[in-house]
Amino acid sequence: MRDVKFWVALNRVPRLGPVRFRKLESYFGNLEHAWNAGPGALKRAGMDERVARDFEMVRSRTSPDSEMERLERANVIPLTWHAPSYPGRLKEISDPPPVVYVKGEIIPYDDRAVAVVGTRSPTSYGREAAAALTKELSQHGLTVVSGLARGIDGIAHRTALESGGRTIAVLASGLDTIYPKEHANLARLAQENGALFSEHPLGVKPDPRAFPRRNRLISGISLGTLVVEAGEGSGSRWTVYHALEQDREVFCVPGSILSPNSRLTNRLIQEGAKLVSHVDDILEELNLTTVTKQIEMPLPTSATTAELIPEDQGGRLLDFLNDEPVHIDDLRRSAGIPIAEVSSMLTMLELMGMVRQVGCMHYVRVSEAAAVLW
Numbered sequence: 001m002r003d004v005k006f007w008v009a010l011n012r013v014p015r016l017g018p019v020r021f022r023k024l025e026s027y028f029g030n031l032e033h034a035w036n037a038g039p040g041a042l043k044r045a046g047m048d049e050r051v052a053r054d055f056e057m058v059r060s061r062t063s064p065d066s067e068m069e070r071l072e073r074a075n076v077i078p079l080t081w082h083a084p085s086y087p088g089r090l091k092e093i094s095d096p097p098p099v100v101y102v103k104g105e106i107i108p109y110d111d112r113a114v115a116v117v118g119t120r121s122p123t124s125y126g127r128e129a130a131a132a133l134t135k136e137l138s139q140h141g142l143t144v145v146s147g148l149a150r151g152i153d154g155i156a157h158r159t160a161l162e163s164g165g166r167t168i169a170v171l172a173s174g175l176d177t178i179y180p181k182e183h184a185n186l187a188r189l190a191q192e193n194g195a196l197f198s199e200h201p202l203g204v205k206p207d208p209r210a211f212p213r214r215n216r217l218i219s220g221i222s223l224g225t226l227v228v229e230a231g232e233g234s235g236s237r238w239t240v241y242h243a244l245e246q247d248r249e250v251f252c253v254p255g256s257i258l259s260p261n262s263r264l265t266n267r268l269i270q271e272g273a274k275l276v277s278h279v280d281d282i283l284e285e286l287n288l289t290t291v292t293k294q295i296e297m298p299l300p301t302s303a304t305t306a307e308l309i310p311e312d313q314g315g316r317l318l319d320f321l322n323d324e325p326v327h328i329d330d331l332r333r334s335a336g337i338p339i340a341e342v343s344s345m346l347t348m349l350e351l352m353g354m355v356r357q358v359g360c361m362h363y364v365r366v367s368e369a370a371a372v373l374w
Contacts, residue, residue, distance in 0.1 A: 003030055003032045004078060004083075005067060006032045006035040006064050007080045007098060008067045008071070009062050009064040010031060010034065010035060010098075011099040013051070013055050013058045014054045015054060016051060017098075018096060020046065021098040023045055024045055027041075027044065027046070035059065067201075070202060071101070074202060075103060076176075077102045077103070078102075079100050079102060080099055085102075087111075088111065089113075089220065090220045092220075094245070094246075095216070097217070100198065100199050101174070101175050101202075102195050103191050103197075104193075104196055105194075106168075106197075110143045110166065113144070113145050114137055114142050114224055114226060115222040115239065116144055116145070117156075117226070117228070118152030118153070118230050120150045120151035121151055122228070122229050124350075124357045125255070125256075126229035126255070127152075127155055127350060130228040131159045133253070134163070135159050135163045137160075137279060137282070138160045139165070140283060143160075143168060143194065144159075144168075145167070145170065145218055146167070146168075146170070147170055147171075147172070147215070149180070150183075154183060154186060154347070155347060157186055158186060158348055161189050161190070167194040168190070168196075168221065169186075169196050169197065170197045170221075172210040172211045174204040177204070179206045182338075197221075199214075212238040215235065215239040216242035222243075223286050224250065224251055224285070224286055225243040225248060226251040227265050227268065229265060230262075230263075231260045231262075231264055232264050232267075236264065237264055249274065250268065251274045251276045251285070252266075252268045253276050254269060317335055318349070318354065320335055321364060321365035322365050323364055325363065326364070327361055328343065328346065328361045329361075331363065
């Protein structure tokens with residue numbers, strides 16, 4: 001598609017969303033003509049004065065060729081909704097992005113995808129449930145989609161990678177800005193074994209208003225959305241809202257009636273979401289019980305595991321753990337690592353069977369023999 005650079009340049013115009021892109025394409029045919037159009041032609045194409053002013057401002061300081069060169073340097077691939085690699089399921093939603101940005105690769109295999117989302121502060125139960133279900137989904141050949149956030153999102157991405165599966169991380173920023181920063185290594189591995197995905201141009205920073213909109217992409221490219229743990233105020237409620245609007249399946253892991261982290265999931269089950277206690281509950285609902293992997297995926301290796309938990313941090317945490325419970329705050333002080341990174345590392349060490357939470361954020365180290373049994 002020769003005019004892709006003009007799609008990329010136009011995508012920097014504020015308020016130029018799917019509806020207006022369609023008007024421009026319908027009126028001008030080729031978006032190169034739209035990029036070079038004057039105010040009168042833009043008005044005839046259906047652009048109001050405010051959009052026309054934004055258009056002129058962006059055009060005065062943006063070069064389509066420079067935009068493409070910048071993307072190439074960052075190893076980012078732009079896809080318009082006419083590109084063969086543009087996720088087919090995403091085209092079905094009411095407001096598909098005219099341009100998406102991919103770092104890594106979207107392949108036909110990713111049409112069988114399930115989103116796994118939830119709270120940023122999961123309980124031990126939530127972490128174990130997310131890891132167990134994600135592992136099974138990956139082993140049944142499904143791509144795991146999430147938002148690269150702390151908590152359930154990070155567990156879903158890591159577990160998919162450790163299981164030899166593919167994962168897609170959908171960002172609420174440009175692909176040159178990884179948020180949270182401690183997930184930079186996780187983002188790199190997702191790129192190598194799936195893709196980083198965004199509707200935002202390079203240079204766009206995370207904004208609170210962008211996350212609910214981002215969540216429509218998470219549900220939009222997926223067959224269904226699994227919510228593991230989420231309170232009523234969780235951002236996952238937006239993913240559920242979009243999934244229902246897009247006529248996608250919603251699955252929920254039930255939780256304790258006493259846990260704030262289970263209030264949204266338990267309510268959604270009451271309202272008709274599919275209760276999930278085993279991966280078969282998801283596969284049956286999606287008519288995927290006979291799905292087998294059609295693409296050979298590499299088995300997880302010790303090198304992959306080592307990359308997921310850098311030795312200089314994960315190893316340092318283990319040095320301060322034994323069979324006596326240690327509180328996470330004491331561990332942070334002893335290791336000299338920021339609390340967010342300590343929490344992330346502990347989650348992965350726990351999923352690997354190397355540590356165990358014994359209640360109230362206290363952790364113990366698991367011996368090799370016990371880890372095998374666990």
